[in-house]
Amino acid sequence: MPALWGRMQGVRPNKPFYRLLDRGFSLSEALVEMQKKYGVSPAKLDLLRQIAELEYPILASLPRQAVSIYVGIPFCPSRCLYCSFPSHSLHELGQERQRFVAALLREIEVLGQQVQRLGFTVDSVYVGGGTPTALQASDLSKILQILKQVLPLPWREFTVEAGRPETLTDEHLSVLVAAGVQRISINPQTKHLETLQLIGRPHSAADIELAVARSRKHFHTLNMDLILGLPGEDLAEVRASTKWVIGLRPENITQHMFSPKRASRFTDEQTAWQAMLPSGELAASMVETTRELLRQAGYHPYYLYRQRNILGGQENVGWTLPGHACRYNMIMISERQHILGLGGGAASKFINADGTLVTHSNPKDVRVYIDRIEALIAKKAVLLAERSE
Ligand SMILES: C[S@@+](CC[C@H](N)C(=O)[O-])C[C@H]1O[C@@H](n2cnc3c(N)ncnc32)[C@H](O)[C@@H]1O
Ligand code: SF4
Structure with a gap:
């Protein structure tokens, strides 16, 4: 697999990118610079551009002394x-x-x-x-x-x-x-009961639907988190979960890619489950499929971050319907x-x-x-x- 983020080590690819914009580079000039300096792949340059169009104007006008x-x-x-x-x-x-x-x-x-x-x-x-x-x-x-x-x-x-x-x-x-x-978050991660039981979440897709229905009218924005690449899931499961969440029409969907974490039970007790994780190629197909569905449904990417061991060298991306981008998420990642x-x-x-x-x-x-x-x-x-x- 080619390194999607090139030589970039950090978990916040937008930070060096926005520093270029701060210095007066246009979006296109800054993207060329990111390609030259770090070797970022065309697909990830395109993601950076889409996110910057929505996120950078908000970050550039954050109030002082706040x-x-x-x-x-x-x-x-x-x-x-x-x-x-x-x-x-x-x-x-x-x-x-x-x-x-x-x-x-x-x-x-x-x-x-x-x-x-x-x-x-x-x-x-x-x-x-x-x-x-x-x-x-x-x-x-x-x-x-x-x-x-x-x-x-x-x-x-x-x-x-x-x-x-x-x-x-x-x-x-x-x-x-x-x-x-x-704004509230109600997080399914996946719609599949077998996976939910495997990862230790004692709820079902029906519980999520009920919680969404009960909350719907009370809040301006509902966020739902999904994780791609969960142990044992294939492209079909990821596609079904994404379509299902989109069908519930939350204003925000945060798409995570599975990351084995040193301090979690996954690495402590379940090393054998490594074999149930997708390859880099499959992880890439999961990302592509999910993002195409989100785009077609009118969602826009508005912030991103990476994790040290994230599957396939991918990233986590927050998606929003127009007018609902979460300020806190952007502020927290942009520092x-x-x-x-x-x-x-x-x-x-x-x-x-x-x-x-x-x-x-x-x-x-x-x-x-x-x-x-x-x-x-x-x-x-x-x-x-x-x-x-
Ligand atoms: C702050 S966490 C937890 C939020 C909330 N406590 C929950 O679990 O519903 C935010 C999101 O990160 C994602 N996440 C947590 N651990 C992860 C991991 N090891 N790999 C990928 N995504 C992860 C999940 O989608 C989770 O909802
Ligand atoms: S254990 Fe972690 S992932 Fe699970 S609900 Fe709590 S914070 Fe969220």
Whole structure:
């Protein structure tokens, strides 16, 4: 297989590309440069161009002296096979939920006041994880309400993930609606029950359809995640899942390519399953098929990122119907605005005047996060103050 991204090592191919646009290169000139410098393949140059047309004007006009907020909820009903995200299953550490919520409320309150005091505006707010809806609805409500009380309004965007459909009760839905959440994610990954059982997700396609139907009228934007190249799936399964998700008409579809992760159960326990993964050629056909279906259905690619061991050297791409691109996703990948990360395992990124970054991560283990909460708050209050104008 030719190297689709040429000599590019990083997980954010758009960053060097947008630096060229910042320097005044036209789109065509910047693409020629990407081909010369890194040997990026024609197909990926075309993807870069399509994404830049939608994403770059938004990134080029991000407000100054603004932050986006990420809130990490590090609990899930159970661990998926491939997951390396900072999250604990409720069976393992569910008893820590109360202490976690108390620590998080404190972190939001103190750092929210710091955001206000320093005169930052808030761009987008994203509550992810983990599975935010794995918290009790009353606790999730407290978190969303305190965010609204302490962080300066208006925000440009307010998203909460409800990735696992079995966690989205009527009570959770009411809490999201009452807090004014505009966007939610309900993530099928695949429509095939056999694969869902294999990867440790105890839901079915019907559960997803029901969750979508119940949420539909309440939110401006619904996102659904798909993974191509899951163990045991062939092109026919990928095509069927893509068509099915498109049929549900979410405003956003995020298409991931499977990546074996060092910290997941996949590499710990299931090495034998390597044989169930697609070849590079098959992965490429999956990508092509999915993207053709998405294009025909009116979706546009608007952001992308790669992973270290991603199958076939491909990439993950966010697709949107017109007018629904997720600001937070673009901001997080482009690293062009401060991100203040609050909660379990949450990463913060502070941008220096010369465009370089200072990063800070909250501990992945929720017990360590709780124990160190005051020191974490103090450290980030300083990092934020150093960047106020
Ligand atoms: C932050 S994660 C988790 C979101 C949510 N907790 C869920 O699982 O529904 C966002 C997305 O990344 C994708 N993802 C996670 N692990 C992956 C892996 N090892 N390879 C490819 N995609 C992965 C999944 O599509 C997932 O929905
Ligand atoms: S629901 Fe999402 S965050 Fe939780 S274990 Fe599964 S992939 Fe990881």
